[in-house]
Amino acid sequence: xxxxxxxxxxxxxxxxxxxxxxxxxxxxxxxxxxxxxxxxxxxxxxxxxxxxxxxxxxxxxxxxxxxxxxxxxxxxxxxxxxxxxxxxxxxxxxxxxxxxxxxxxxxxxxxxxxxxxxxxxxxxxxxxxxxxxxxxxxxxxxxxxxxxxxxxxxxxxxxxxxxxxxxxxxxxxxxxxxxxxxxxxxxxxxxxxxxxxxxxxxxxxxxxxxxxxxxxxxxxxxxxxxxxxxxxxxxxxxxxxxxxxxxxxxxxxxxxxxxxxxxxxxxxxxxxxxxxxxxxxxxxxxxxxxxxxxxxxxxxxxxxxxxxxxxxxxxxxxxxxxxxxxxxxxxxxxxxxxxxxxxxxxxxxxxxxxxxxxxxxxxxxxxxxxxxxxxxxxxxxxxxxxxxxxxxxxxxxxxxxxxxxxxxxxxxxxxxxxxxxxxxxxxxxxxxxxxxxxxxxxxxxxxxxxxxxxxxxxxxxxxxxxxxxxxxxxxxxxxxxxxxxxxxxxxxxxxxxxxxxxxxxxxxxxxxxxxxxxxxxxxxxxxxxx
Ligand code: 7O9
Numbered sequence: 001x002x003x004x005x006x007x008x009x010x011x012x013x014x015x016x017x018x019x020x021x022x023x024x025x026x027x028x029x030x031x032x033x034x035x036x037x038x039x040x041x042x043x044x045x046x047x048x049x050x051x052x053x054x055x056x057x058x059x060x061x062x063x064x065x066x067x068x069x070x071x072x073x074x075x076x077x078x079x080x081x082x083x084x085x086x087x088x089x090x091x092x093x094x095x096x097x098x099x100x101x102x103x104x105x106x107x108x109x110x111x112x113x114x115x116x117x118x119x120x121x122x123x124x125x126x127x128x129x130x131x132x133x134x135x136x137x138x139x140x141x142x143x144x145x146x147x148x149x150x151x152x153x154x155x156x157x158x159x160x161x162x163x164x165x166x167x168x169x170x171x172x173x174x175x176x177x178x179x180x181x182x183x184x185x186x187x188x189x190x191x192x193x194x195x196x197x198x199x200x201x202x203x204x205x206x207x208x209x210x211x212x213x214x215x216x217x218x219x220x221x222x223x224x225x226x227x228x229x230x231x232x233x234x235x236x237x238x239x240x241x242x243x244x245x246x247x248x249x250x251x252x253x254x255x256x257x258x259x260x261x262x263x264x265x266x267x268x269x270x271x272x273x274x275x276x277x278x279x280x281x282x283x284x285x286x287x288x289x290x291x292x293x294x295x296x297x298x299x300x301x302x303x304x305x306x307x308x309x310x311x312x313x314x315x316x317x318x319x320x321x322x323x324x325x326x327x328x329x330x331x332x333x334x335x336x337x338x339x340x341x342x343x344x345x346x347x348x349x350x351x352x353x354x355x356x357x358x359x360x361x362x363x364x365x366x367x368x369x370x371x372x373x374x375x376x377x378x379x380x381x382x383x384x385x386x387x388x389x390x391x392x393x394x395x396x397x398x399x400x401x402x403x404x405x406x407x408x409x410x411x412x413x414x415x416x417x418x419x420x421x422x423x424x425x426x427x428x429x430x431x432x433x434x435x436x437x438x439x440x441x442x443x444x445x446x447x448x449x450x451x452x453x454x455x456x457x458x459x460x461x462x463x464x465x466x467x468x469x470x471x472x473x474x475x476x477x478x479x480x481x482x483x484x485x486x487x488x489x490x491x492x493x494x495x496x497x498x499x500x501x502x503x504x505x506x507x508x509x510x511x512x513x514x515x516x517x518x519x520x521x522x523x524x525x526x527x528x529x530x
Contacts, residue, residue, distance in 0.1 A: 051301025071299025077292020097254025
């Protein structure tokens with residue numbers, strides 16, 4: 001009897017303890033989730049502050065080498081994120097596709113594509129309305145504006161063919177480190193002369209690729225029409241991961257595994273475990289992010305040159321882009337989120353904030369992808385079947401910020417050149433800017449190339465890209481943050497709208513839950529209903 005009482009007491013004690021410890025762990029979990037956000041915000045602000053104090057306080061000029069030394073911890077952090085991207089997208093897309101049946105993946109994919117296109121188009125329209133009403137380029141003499149770098153010759157048709165070629169890589173292992181690119185190489189003058197004389201001697205025709213037009217040459221024309229520069233297209237592989245190829249391959253591979261039934265099971269389990277292991281690695285990397293972000297920002301601020309002069313010259317342009325991005329991020333996207341989910345976008349913003357801060361610090365939505373995935377799954381409890389399917393595709397093709405930026409930049413350049421754009425031109429800019437942002441990941445040196453495509457489409461001078469390159473490093477950070485925010489909102493909406501479709505499907509990621517890897521941790525309750 002006494003033993004029983006003792007046991008009962010013991011039980012009560014442990015119950016109390018359990019209760020207390022669960023309260024404590026609840027509290028500590030909440031703190032842990034917010035601790036990361038607090039640490040990240042502090043490191044971001046501290047990076048800016050320390051950077052400006054050193055820059056303005058000491059007036060020191062840093063060489064590129066010194067900057068590389070200062071941002072070294074940041075580079076390590078960036079590398080660690082990039083390190084996990086390939087295994088992450090490949091395994092997540094394979095498992096994502098394999099775990100959804102034909103109907104569910106089709107529905108999810110359709111919803112995603114509809115969301116991507118409509119929000120990107122909205123962003124472009126917003127950008128165009130703003131740049132047309134603010135008119136940052138009107139009355140400016142472009143010779144006053146500092147130029148930086150040189151522009152590049154781009155052939156739109158070749159760029160599109162490159163994109164398609166990259167979707168079907170000839171070697172899937174090589175796709176991890178090389179991308180196909182056709183570049184326009186200037187023909188040396190002596191070669192140009194000899195080509196021309198040969199053409200004349202044979203009385204043949206000649207292609208002039210300099211301005212993209214074709215002409216039949218004869219000797220009289222030759223002397224008068226001799227172009228200053230001629231280009232020839234040379235194709236080859238460049239060292240850059242061919243994400244598009246990997247994405248296409250993984251989607252097909254995953255879909256096939258899913259349809260193989262029992263035979264495909266081992267592969268499904270393998271890639272699933274692979275993905276879980278990578279996500280644990282991301283869990284470690286994420287806790288290094290405050291230090292990494294601090295040094296990345298510090299290095300960038302110390303390395304920037306005459307910010308004031310740049311801002312005086314193209315301040316209105318930058319402001320237009322930033323106002324556009326701001327409205328898209330704080331009004332358009334949250335509104336769409338509320339309409340489709342009836343949930344609080346502010347709590348959603350809190351949950352995604354580690355990814356947004358990383359996006360700002362790294363200026364790369366692909367490097368941010370591991371953190372976006374983890375933030376959505378851990379903080380916001382978005383179904384892994386949705387995040388792992390939708391986010392890698394979103395990071396590759398959904399770039400609202402980039403599309404808005406390109407539209408504003410094109411119209412800014414038109415205004416600087418007193419170039420009158422008619423309705424047809426504006427529509428062309430909207431469409432090309434939208435498509436350019438979709439295809440950006442498939443084109444090497446995308447930023448420049450896609451901008452040239454937009455300018456070419458309406459006949460604007462591509463050399464004037466150099467006017468806006470000076471401020472690009474900063475605007476890139478802002479638009480990347482919006483790109484990641486757009487991807488995240490998309491995943492949230494698609495999750496809410498697909499709950500019913502997912503219910504009847506088994507969750508392949510369940511095996512990890514049983515091991516207690518996930519599910520036990522929830523950083524705060526972000527699931528508040530409005
Ligand atoms: C911005 F899916 C992933 F994660 F595997 C993935 C990997 C690489 C997705 C995309 C890429 C990729 O290469 N993207 C890419 C994006 C390549 C070149 C240019 C851009 C455009 O980048 C944006 C911009 O400049 O506006 C921005 N910096 O979102 O990263």
